[in-house]
Amino acid sequence: MLFAFCLSHFANHALGIFSLRAMDLGSQYHYAIWHNTLGLSVLALAAFTHVGLALWRTAKRRTFQMPIWEFLQLVLGLYIPWTLTPHVFATLGLYTAYGLSPTYERMLNMLWPEGALMQSILLIVVWTHAMIGLHFWLRLYPMYRRVRSFALAFAIGFPLLALWGWIEGARRQADKTYPSKVSDVHLSWLYDNAYQVLAIVYGLVILSILVVAFRIAASTLSKRIKVTYPGNTVLKSTVGPSLLEISRINGIPHAAVCGGRARCSTCRVLVKAGGEDLLPPEPSEAMVLNRIGAGQGVRLACQIRPKSDIEIQPLVPSQTKEAERGGSGDAYHWxxxxxxxxxxxxxxxxxxxxxxxxxxxxxxxxxxxxxxxxxxxxxxxxxxxxxxxxxxxxxxxxxxxxxxxxxxxxxxxxxxxxxxxxxxxxxxxxxxxxxxxxxxxxxxxxxxxxxxxxxxxxxxxxxxxxxxxxxxxxxxxxxxxxxxxxxxxxxxxxxxxxxxxxxxxxxxxxxxxxxxxxxxxxxxxxxxxxxxx
CATH class of the missing domain: 3.30.70.1230 (Nucleotide cyclase, GGDEF domain)
Known part of the structure; x- marks a missing residue:
């Protein structure tokens, strides 16, 4: 839902390449879809769900080690509320509280030229954040691999058109006299509420990070178990981290295309010993295992959290930077x-x-x-x-x-x-x-x-x-x-x-x-x- 909104919104921006009238005409269709009770409810539910799941997943971590693409997506996601929250209050907030319609004339007049750079950065960050997520989801499907070149062209070209459109529209609007109805009272209300929301959001972010830090610190006093990999490589770990996290903490290459979200089967392992102490698969894991017809003893490393000694055999090679350097960083070593x-x-x-x-x-x-x-x-x-x-x-x-x-x-x-x-x-x-x-x-x-x-x-x-x-x-x-x-x-x-x-x-x-x-x-x-x- 969030991506569908961005797609519609950025496509509306791109119409500024032609004229301000085209932008206003396009916004009528955009608002018809999203600026109603059903559209706003769905959008708000999607936004809260997305943020809530991100914070919940962050709080569940037992390590800060992660692939570079996952780290980049996380950092971009943390940046988005900083600029997006004031933007939401400037559009939807002022419209709801004071009846000020977020027309392109009003918004471009407020943003140009002081806010042009920040708004452009926000557009690029939101789009990049979405593209990373879509790529690592869709790459699991054969159809995507066949159209990947066209998808890459779209991923690069579409935001450039949106940037071109909104900047060209702002330049045209700057040449016109527009009686702005946004007063200092409106701006004071806007920023006061935006900063309160930002304080809550980033407070929750800091809290989730502190939870992870506390778990890492407490792990030194926790019970330790043995994890045996192929080649009689034995590692000791605390109880709590998932098997995928244990591999990453100790530098063992382990494939995980979806980033440990149980959306793929690339992290699957064959549990050779110790499987009787594992909890049964949750619905998300069971669905993946059933889809691939997994045999007896096959589990997803991102979903199992060993509580006792365990012996496993990774079933998919990991394509990592360490693999290029050889040694234990190469999945074929194991x-x-x-x-x-x-x-x-x-x-x-x-x-x-x-x-x-x-x-x-x-x-x-x-x-x-x-x-x-x-x-x-x-x-x-x-x-x-x-x-x-x-x-x-x-x-x-x-x-x-x-x-x-x-x-x-x-x-x-x-x-x-x-x-x-x-x-x-x-x-x-x-x-x-x-x-x-x-x-x-x-x-x-x-x-x-x-x-x-x-x-x-x-x-x-x-x-x-x-x-x-x-x-x-x-x-x-x-x-x-x-x-x-x-x-x-x-x-x-x-x-x-x-x-x-x-x-x-x-x-x-x-x-x-x-x-x-x-x-x-x-x-x-x-x-x-x-x-x-």
Missing amino acids: GVEQPVTIMFVDLRNFTGITETNLSFDVVFLLNRYLDGVSSVIRAEGGYVDKFIGDGIMAIFGMETGAETGAKQALRATIKIREVEDAINADRGPQFPERLRFGLGLHSGTAILGRIGSAGAEGQKTSITALGDVVNTASRLEAENKSGGTFMTVSEDVLRAAGIQMPGVVPSEIKLRGKTESLRFFSFHNVEGLAVPA
Whole structure:
């Protein structure tokens, strides 16, 4: 509601680019929506709710540590009442108490030129505060990611139009004589009431900050519990902070796109031990967990407040500044669980090639193959996990998600076939037999981590994938040998990519330790494989 009001109000300002008459005409529609009993009631309720929730959430904090965007939004929010409160009393207050309509002529005459700078700053601060909140809410939805460039253009362009409009209108109004009916009595009433409201607002702000400070000071005497992270990293914490706050206080990277408001699932963790002492999920947390189909033991770190020792496994990697510097600031140092597509590529009959050719020729051929395939994988958005002799293991979807990762992997297979053809076209007479590649793809949930990074002294090791999905992809790659095919892909990959194979009966294989057979498709050629955009 508050954003809808700002949108309408600022759009009205922008009409000043054309004329004062256009501003007045636009204000008639603006006031028709908001300056009535229903509109003002809804607006007032939204404002009190917004401020109340902000103060309540601030008072619940157990630490002042927060991401920079959250800090910026908080600071801007604290500034807004300082200038907005007098503005509200100058418009709605004078109209209600003295019947002075807040026409553009009257308001521009009061604000120009002494109040022009403060009013412009207020407009920018309000808009920026709103844009930060909207961005970190909407970024959770795929539709927003598709229109993000247009949204950014709107976020920058719209307030510039509003500034241009109201300043141009004020300059035009300054050239006219306007009999102002605002007296010193009116101004005295305006500022007296505005300062009283400001005293209450900022008194509550100071009180909420003191509550946080008191909790931090009292925590030194509170009961301490142990929180165990992957890699046997054990931290001690007081009872009270949420698990997300515990991570932030101790410098443990923890994803939280929505800022810990239970609007997303990025802070989710798997509680491995100690979950029986946690309170059951509240409605907001339960709704998120149900929406993502969370399994047993999965909770939101921003909502659980451990009261006893607990062991957890973060399930989403954190993209933080610390992650760029390596070490414990990198979420992959601790290991994260997420859906990915694993690809294995193998050069067939490599042992026979090494036995019948000169070593330098073999090394040249191997490098040509490894460079070509790995370049394709990276170009399509994949991550080369490791080289295993003449084999390559790659991960797709680490940053893009399961659906996009599966599509990237399938598009890479087409390019890898082109690499195979190019190498065979000029392989030379020393390699009489055609070189053949074999690929295996499978999608599923894997643990991604920097294995061996505990003693790396700040230097990052490469990320690797662990889990059943890796073993299955390797098994599918080996399945090519029996049928002489180029690629074997599980039904899970095609389903994730949105590809159907009508009329084609999948093959099945029974994997060790599995009760159900794995369904897969084998391809001799992939040139005609239609991968959705």
